[in-house]
Amino acid sequence: MMLSKKNKLIKPVVPLRDGIVFPDTENVLIFGREKSLKVIDYLDKESSDEVILLQQKKASIDNPKIKDLYETGVLAKVLKRVKGERGEFSVLVRGLKRVKVVKFISEEPIFLVEAEELEEPKVADDDVEVVSLVKLISNGLKKSINLGKAIDFNFLINILNYTSPLSFSYNVAMILDISAKDRQLLLELNDLKERLKEELELLNKELEILELEQKLSEQTRKRFERGVKESFLREKKRLIEAELGEDSEAEEISNYRRKIKKAKMPPEVEKKALKELDRLSKMSSFNPEASYIRTYLDWLTDLPWSVKSKSSFDIKKAKSILDADHYGLKKIKERIIEYIAVVKLKRQNDKNTKNSKVQKEDKDYNPPTILCFVGPPGVGKTSLGKSIAKALGREFVKISLGGIRDEAEIRGHRRTYVGALPGRIIQGIKDAKTKNPVFMLDEIDKIGQDYRGDPSAALLEALDPEQNHSFSDHYLEVPFDLSDVFFITTANILDTIPSALLDRLEVIHFPGYTEDEKFNIVKSHLLHKQIKAHNLDNYKINVSDKTIQTIIRRYTREAGVRELERQIAALMRKSALKILEDKVNSVTISVRDLHKFLGPYKYSEQIIEDKDNIGISTGLAWTQAGGDILFIEVAVMPGKGNLTLTGQLGDVMKESCQAALSYIRSRWEIFGLEKKFFENLDIHVHVPEGAVPKDGPSAGIAITTAMLSALIKIPVKRDVGMTGEITLRGRVLEIGGVKEKVIAAHRAGIKKIILPKDNKKDLEDIPNHIQKDLKFVFVNHMDEVWKETLSLAKINKTKLPKFLA
Numbered sequence: 001m002m003l004s005k006k007n008k009l010i011k012p013v014v015p016l017r018d019g020i021v022f023p024d025t026e027n028v029l030i031f032g033r034e035k036s037l038k039v040i041d042y043l044d045k046e047s048s049d050e051v052i053l054l055q056q057k058k059a060s061i062d063n064p065k066i067k068d069l070y071e072t073g074v075l076a077k078v079l080k081r082v083k084g085e086r087g088e089f090s091v092l093v094r095g096l097k098r099v100k101v102v103k104f105i106s107e108e109p110i111f112l113v114e115a116e117e118l119e120e121p122k123v124a125d126d127d128v129e130v131v132s133l134v135k136l137i138s139n140g141l142k143k144s145i146n147l148g149k150a151i152d153f154n155f156l157i158n159i160l161n162y163t164s165p166l167s168f169s170y171n172v173a174m175i176l177d178i179s180a181k182d183r184q185l186l187l188e189l190n191d192l193k194e195r196l197k198e199e200l201e202l203l204n205k206e207l208e209i210l211e212l213e214q215k216l217s218e219q220t221r222k223r224f225e226r227g228v229k230e231s232f233l234r235e236k237k238r239l240i241e242a243e244l245g246e247d248s249e250a251e252e253i254s255n256y257r258r259k260i261k262k263a264k265m266p267p268e269v270e271k272k273a274l275k276e277l278d279r280l281s282k283m284s285s286f287n288p289e290a291s292y293i294r295t296y297l298d299w300l301t302d303l304p305w306s307v308k309s310k311s312s313f314d315i316k317k318a319k320s321i322l323d324a325d326h327y328g329l330k331k332i333k334e335r336i337i338e339y340i341a342v343v344k345l346k347r348q349n350d351k352n353t354k355n356s357k358v359q360k361e362d363k364d365y366n367p368p369t370i371l372c373f374v375g376p377p378g379v380g381k382t383s384l385g386k387s388i389a390k391a392l393g394r395e396f397v398k399i400s401l402g403g404i405r406d407e408a409e410i411r412g413h414r415r416t417y418v419g420a421l422p423g424r425i426i427q428g429i430k431d432a433k434t435k436n437p438v439f440m441l442d443e444i445d446k447i448g449q450d451y452r453g454d455p456s457a458a459l460l461e462a463l464d465p466e467q468n469h470s471f472s473d474h475y476l477e478v479p480f481d482l483s484d485v486f487f488i489t490t491a492n493i494l495d496t497i498p499s500a501l502l503d504r505l506e507v508i509h510f511p512g513y514t515e516d517e518k519f520n521i522v523k524s525h526l527l528h529k530q531i532k533a534h535n536l537d538n539y540k541i542n543v544s545d546k547t548i549q550t551i552i553r554r555y556t557r558e559a560g561v562r563e564l565e566r567q568i569a570a571l572m573r574k575s576a577l578k579i580l581e582d583k584v585n586s587v588t589i590s591v592r593d594l595h596k597f598l599g600p601y602k603y604s605e606q607i608i609e610d611k612d613n614i615g616i617s618t619g620l621a622w623t624q625a626g627g628d629i630l631f632i633e634v635a636v637m638p639g640k641g642n643l644t645l646t647g648q649l650g651d652v653m654k655e656s657c658q659a660a661l662s663y664i665r666s667r668w669e670i671f672g673l674e675k676k677f678f679e680n681l682d683i684h685v686h687v688p689e690g691a692v693p694k695d696g697p698s699a700g701i702a703i704t705t706a707m708l709s710a711l712i713k714i715p716v717k718r719d720v721g722m723t724g725e726i727t728l729r730g731r732v733l734e735i736g737g738v739k740e741k742v743i744a745a746h747r748a749g750i751k752k753i754i755l756p757k758d759n760k761k762d763l764e765d766i767p768n769h770i771q772k773d774l775k776f777v778f779v780n781h782m783d784e785v786w787k788e789t790l791s792l793a794k795i796n797k798t799k800l801p802k803f804l805a
Contacts, residue, residue, distance in 0.1 A: 009099065011052045012039045013111035015069055017059040018180040020187055021076055022170035023095040026154070029053075031081075032088035033062070038110045040081070040089055049078045052099055052115055055184050066111070071101045072188045075117070095170070098187065120166060123192045130165045133196040137172055140203045147210040151175050166192055172199050177206050253281045256297055264306035269478045273300045296415060299422060299476065302430055308484065309434045312393035313344040325387040326380055327524060328517040332373075332508055336388055339369055370463050372444070372489045372502075375510025378560020381490040382442060389438035394486065397428040402443035407453030410462070412475035422475040425462055429480070436484035444501075445491035456498045463487055463504045512559030514743045516767060518552050519545070526565050534572040540586035541575055550591050553747070554601040571597055608749045609718040612791040615710030619702030620723040620745055620753070621694070622737030627744030629721060631688055632702045634710040639682025647687030650695025656725070657685050660704040663730055663782070664711065672801035673711060683707065698735035700726035701754060704782060705789050712801060715791040721745040722754035722789060730782040734758035739765045746770045754779060754788055 014029070014036050021027045031037055039051060054073040056064050080092040099115040106112040123130055141159065145151060155175045162168035173186045173195075182202060189195040260273045280293045312318075318340050322333045373381040382398065389396035404410070412423035421427070428439060447456050461467045462482055470479035489505060491497060497505075513521065523545075531541055551571075556563045574597045575587040589597065608618060608629070619630040643661055645654050664671060665678055685703065687694055701724040709716045723741055725733040734756045743766070745753055757778040763771065777788050786804060 008102070009052075009075065009115045009117070010105065011050055011075065011113065011115065012042050013052045013054050013069070013073075013101075013113050014039050015064050015111070016053055016055050018055075020055045020180075020183055021053055021074055021093055021095045022173050022187065023074060023097055024167040024170045025158070025174045026079070026092065026094045027174070029091050029093055030088055031091050032086075035063075035110050037087070037089070040091075042110055043078065050096070051076055051078065051093075052101075052113060053093070053095075054101070054111075055180060055187075059180065066104050066107055069111075070184055070188075072118070072184070073099055073101070073115075074187070075099045075115070118190065121191065123165065125164060127165075127193075129193060130196065133193070133200060134162075134165055134168055137168075137196065137200050137203060140200070140207060141172070141175075144203070144207055144210055147207070147214055149177070149206070149210060165196070169195050169199065172203075176202050178202050253277060256280075256301070259297075259301035263301050263303070265300070266305065266479075266481075269300065269305065272478050273297060276300075292415065296475075299426075299430070300478075303426070303480070304429065304433055304435045305480075307434050308436045309394045311343075311436065312391070313340050313347065315340055315344070318391035321391040322384075322387055325390075326384060327521045328513060329380065329384070329510070332384065332510065335371075335508055336391070340392070370465070370487045370489065370505050372491060372497075372505035372507045373510055374491050374494055374507055376492060376512055376559035378558060378562035379510040379512055380560070381510060382440065385438060385440040385488045385490070388486070388488070392438065392486070395432040395434050395437040396440070397432045397437045398440040398442055399424045399428050400442045401455070402446040403448060404455045405448040407455050407458045408474065410455050410458035412473045414474045415477070420475055422473050423458075425471070425482070426473045426476065426480060429482075429485070435481065436486070438486045438488065441487065441489045443491070444489040445493055445496045456501050459501060460504065463489075463501070465504075511737075511739065513561060514740070514767075515549070515552055515747060516743070518561055518564060519548055521561055522548050522552075522564065522568065526561065526568050530565070530568045530572045533569070534576050536572060536576060536579075539575075539579055541572070542586065542588040543571065544588075544590055547589055547591050547594065550594060551598070554603055555594075555598055557603050567598060612715035612718050614713055614715050615706055617702040617706040617709065617716045617789065618718070618721045618748075618750065619699045620721050620741035621699070622696075622740050627737065627740030627742070629744055629748045629750070630694070630699060630702070632699065632706040633686045633688065634703075634706040635684045635686070636710045637682050637684070638680060641678050641680075642682045644682065644684040645686075646684070647690045648693050649687060650693060652697050653687075653695050653699060656697050656700045657703055657707075659726060659728055660700065660707050662728055663704060663726065664708055666728070667730075670801075670803050671708060671712060672803075677711070683710070697725035697733075698723045698737075700724060701732060701782070701785060705785060708786075709790065714795060714804075716789055717752075717791045719749065719751040720754065720789050721748075721750040721752070722785070724754065724756040724759075724779070726782060732756045732779050732781060732785070738762035742766050742774065743770060746773060751775060752777060752788065754785060756780075 014031065015033075016029070019027075021029070031040060043049060043051070052073050053076050054069045054071075057068055057070060061068050074095045075097045076093040076095050078091055078093055082090045084090060098118040098120075100118055102114045102116055104111065104113050138159070141149075141151070152175065155171055158171045159168060159175075162171065169192060173183065176183075176199065186195055186198060189198060256277050257274075260270060260277065265273060276293050276297055280290060280297070283290050283293070315337060318337060319333070322336065326333070373384065375381060385398070386396050408423065410423045410425060412426060413420035422430075425439075429435065429437070432439075441459070444456075444459075447459075449455065462471055465483070468482040468485075471482045472479055494502065494507065527541075527543060527548075531537060551567050552564060555567050558564070571589055575589070578584070578587055609616065609631075615634040615636070617632045619632050621628045621630040643657065645657050649657070661678075661683065664673075668675055668677060685707070687699075701722040704726055705716055705722065721741075723735055723738075725735055727733065738755065738759050739762065742753060751773075752775045754777050757780045760778050763776065777784075779785055779788075783803070790804065792800065792804060
């Protein structure tokens with residue numbers, strides 16, 4: 001920017017919030033702030049009429065400082081001023097020259113600055129580029145006026161009758177609808193051509209906005225005109241029909257009346273429906289509420305008030321359907337068959353006592369069962385619900401409750417709200433078209449709550465057999481009988497289900513599939529399903545049993561079979577590609593092909609150690625993906641009595657380590673240890689696979705065994721797996737997940753398993769072929785564990801501690 005070395009000025013400054021007066025333009029400014037009013041006093045005192053106008057960087061600042069003002073401004077002349085009622089001045093000013101502040105002389109009581117005039121570079125009035133830019137801007141302004149832009153008449157006259165391109169540019173800058181920042185940018189531009197180009201760009205943006213506004217306005221106008229036209233035509237149609245003796249509105253009312261009668265509603269519901277219909281018949285068709293009443297009547301008449309599916313209670317057929325659709329799940333299938341048997345017996349009893357007084361009193365009684373399937377993802381909870389519906393001959397409805405936080409999602413919105421609808425339960429009943437479907441409420445453990453209410457509390461009524469015969473939906477405003485609905489809920493965990501809701505549910509645990517069950521599911525179901533899904537029915541796809549087992553062990557680690565199915569699908573895709581590329585009719589997939597088809601192994605296969613080791617025992621663990629073996633490593637080193645625990649252990653497992661150490665220290669003499677052995681030692685307990693969180697008390701036996709082995713320097717048998725919680729007195733307590741743990745031990749090559757005596761009952765859940773391969777030892781106390789777990793074969797019997805002798 002060029003500064004003139006001449007014409008240095010000392011002038012007062014008036015800060016402006018969000019605008020500037022350009023040279024060769026006039027505008028009225030309001031002087032109301034204290035400093036601005038003091039500038040008026042200064043001008044009177046100095047007999048001057050010139051001020052420098054500087055724009056603030058932020059309009060929100062009431063009392064700006066030097067740092068809050070731009071340095072480039074305009075020297076302006078005060079032409080006229082009028083004092084207002086509140087002491088403020090309306091001041092007419094005219095911009096004279098652009099100036100730049102050299103320095104601030106004072107800040108209080110007013111800004112007084114030394115400034116220099118900015119030279120305007122000489123540009124010929126007939127410069128081709130300048131003339132072209134002026135013409136384009138003039139045309140743009142005319143177009144903007146046609147689009148509705150409001151322009152002050154004085155500015156418009158100055159622009160149309162401009163004396164020079166420079167004056168034209170300043171006047172255009174004043175009328176553009178732009179931000180204060182953009183206006184300051186135009187003021188600081190020294191080159192006329194650059195300023196005109198910038199003004200043209202800003203004007204084009206403004207034109208785009210004006211065109212869009214006009215388009216939206218036109219669309220709104222057309223919609224309004226169309227609405228008026230439709231209303232006029234409807235009224236004309238009504239008058240014509242009246243002349244001809246026809247009445248379409250009466251026909252609509254008649255249709256609704258027939259629907260209400262056909263729906264066979266309960267008396268109180270029918271009374272409500274007829275009352276709403278009466279309101280509709282007296283209402284003008286132009287009344288907006290008429291459409292709300294129609295929607296409400298549609299919902300009432302569409303609900304299956306008296307429609308039921310003809311249920312099947314054939315036990316043999318039900319067993320056949322459940323076995324065909326699902327492998328395993330023996331206990332769960334038994335529970336479903338028991339339910340069918342109970343209902344069948346009740347129906348027979350009702351038949352035998354058809355005319356009795358007892359039957360008359362109990363005719364509305366229906367012993368419902370609200371089942372809750374709990375288990376990890378992918379174990380078949382939802383698909384089992386579909387199979388139950390199929391076995392009973394009923395419709396199946398499923399709604400997901402995951403993430404629901406609004407009570408209205410369950411009970412519906414009141415009709416006072418625009419766009420109100422019934423809740424999901426009533427919507428599901430309508431979709432089923434019967435009042436006795438199998439209704440699955442999925443992910444009940446993932447319901448949330450916030451300021452809009454607690455959806456789980458709304459479910460209490462629906463799932464309570466004592467209340468759900470008159471379920472109240474906010475939208476319907478009449479009770480609906482849900483007592484014939486077979487509700488099934490599903491969850492991954494029980495911890496997040498409110499206790500009041502859980503109390504209404506019969507919980508059935510899905511433990512997850514064993515490796516053997518997964519193998520049979522692939523052979524009997526998944527393989528055929530994926531062959532069909534990938535259009536390979538006409539080709540021979542051979543997958544060996546060993547290949548399937550390897551996929552289960554090395555490519556998946558889950559309780560269900562979803563990931564397993566994805567891996568089988570990947571094999572089928574590779575097979576389809578191979579058939580097309582190699583032009584073959586069959587594909588055989590062996591274990592050697594898995595690396596090429598599925599990539600490297602995703603999971604390592606846990607197998608027992610190569611030899612007996614000191615300080616290493618084999619524990620058994622339960623995970624959501626099934627069972628696994630767990631190596632407990634203990635190292636003893638010189639130290640100061642510290643116990644270090646690593647391997648991302650949970651609080652309960654850490655307490656098990658502390659309990660194991662306390663048990664050994666309390667029996668130091670029996671174990672042949674020195675009384676103060678721990679004072680000069682540090683013990684480090686580590687459980688490998690440190691990235692995987694581990695918790696639970698069932699590793700107590702394994703931790704104690706590994707710790708004692710490290711202290712007395714006797715190895716632990718590598719082929720012995722152990723699980724059980726211990727107390728400080730050495731008692732061994734019952735644990736869970738026995739089935740999964742035993743299967744994992746068998747898979748890893750373990751020959752003997754130590755279990756708490758109280759877990760002997762759990763052996764009936766373990767497949768017979770696995771029981772035959774294993775030796776089970778049941779113990780009540782740690783004293784029974786040592787001779788089964790410590791490897792004494794190579795130890796000199798004369799050197800054995802007394803408790804092992």
